[in-house]
Amino acid sequence: MQLSKDQRLWIYDQMITSRYLEEDLIQIYLEGKQPVFDWAAGPLPGEMHLSYGQEAVGPGLAICLDNTKDWVHAGHRPHHVAIAHGVHFNEMVAELLGKKTGLCKGKGGHMHLYDARVKFAASSIIGEQMPAAVGMAMQCKMEKTGGIAVSVTGDGGANQGSFHEALNFAAIQKLPYVAVIEDNNWAISMSKAESTAVARNSDRGSAYGIPGEYVKGNDPEKIMVACQKAVDRARNGGGPSIVEIETYRFMGHFFPDPGAYIPQEEKDSWTDCTVEYRKHLLEQGVVKEAELDALEKTVKDKIATAVKFARESDFSPNSEIYTQVFTDA
């Protein structure tokens, strides 16, 4: 797939939107949480699972999809995936701050981001995204929408029962489904080698008679190539497949987990996909430095606008806690 300059800039845009947003989120998160760290304190409460370092996966996947018909279901580390799939940005940031202008009126928060307008969902129980996405794939098949469904799970989640059940069922039913596994090698403090009986989750495809591909290097264009194969296969009635993507979790499991359990040599081996891709675009002569500077400024402004919008919005009134338990109350 030959990418145009605009597509490449789009890829970079998605990655730095996630990265710059999270750099701001770190500052906002710490407000009210110093000197005593308290999850409940400050304008951005709760746990915070940063995508920092994993940004390449967002656009690498999303560029293969059409959010008017393709479903994406992410997990507790959703920002980069949500942004690239086209989730409404200001409303997403407002949701992170729990405001009524947020995607979910403040009812979901960071680990439960939803945007039905672009067929996006993210929820926090590890592995539950897989059966749900399989169900979305069922709808695509039953109603012949031409769409597919993709779940994004981690290397830790690949050991959940739901992984195995979802893949087996999707394989038997030959559903238009892609199981993306983000392999950042760590499930909180447990490395993949400690938790997983096989070297790669992409190898587990053979347990279900489906293909699995492993993508090394955390490069959005390499990720795109692998995802495109899986997406095309799903869309053309070939059934499900696994795409496992090597990536790097820079900021620990949740902020501010220092990831002390990660060996220093491993940390030293990580590459920063935003830096690498920027270098790559310049080296390939795709774009000039000045254009990248301009894009980066635009993105920073976009984030500032979203953060301002979120901060200035109100919370939903407390009476709202009783609404939307059901559709009729």
Added chain:
Amino acid sequence: MSNSRTLTLGRAVREAVHHEFKVNPKVFMMGQDIFKMGGVFGTAEGLGELYGPERVIDTPISETAIVGAAAGAAMAGMRPIVDFAYVDFIAVCFNAIVNYAAKTHYMSGGQYKMPMVLLLSTGGGYSNGAQHSQSLHGTLAHFPGAKVVCPTNAYDAKGMMHTALRGDDFVIFMSSIATVGMMMLGTPIKGTLSNVPEEPYEIPFGVARIYREGTDITLVGTGVNIHQCMEVAEILEKEGVSCEVIDPRTLVPLDREAIFKSVKKTGRLVVADEDYHSYGVTGEIITSVVEIDPTVLKSAPKRVACADVPIPFARPMEEECLPSTKRILAAAREALK
């Protein structure tokens, strides 16, 4: 002009499902053994031949995947029915039910609806052992986000299934096996059989059914136990005691008003439910009265439920555990003192 026939509860549910299948292409069913066998409890009988394996989907033994997939399909606009067989198995896929299906509409701020029906069979009384005899009404009613409905007769069952399949909410539809009228349990209980109109109709959730009006004592029952309450009412009538017998029909939403109104009138309350005694429906119903006004009661309220034990296999031991007409009668006599 309405054409009525007497149906079993199971047959009435099936009729509603067949109708909704016919008129709404978004309705489909998934579960174990439904396509060829019509389901372990016959809920899908005839459906497979009419609609094929694409809409009546036999699934592997993968409750987590099946319930999760039904939820995802519902979010995408379909209307799945999960034929789940025994309620005991909810423990296998508890997350998919209580954390995923029940919470997604709320967590998404209303963006994603969850129009799915989880069809469960409950109850014991036929020596199927601790892991195949539970009722678990309280467990499921406890988690916000699911409507929990438990019809006890054919007429209610059909109407409530129509309501469930036409609504946009996650509905857990629980039928006590002893009330379904399937052939594995002998002769159907008379009280479960109803004259059922052929045409579809809806029964709103949150409205109790007064099985029998009375003035001296309120008997509230779920599942098979409502029919035992009716037997108790017959016995006590001969002794000059007038029982009011109420079936809540739905646990979520629960018609607390109707129950309170009745106890205000009678002053005495017995609640019979086959789920475990502690932390369940009986406690909830009693508290629903007492927290409004404890002075309406002339005597201590009584609950008749399953003993707080894993249900044993041997017939006499299981009978000892479960509510029965005899136990409800004894409780009523206590409450009437």
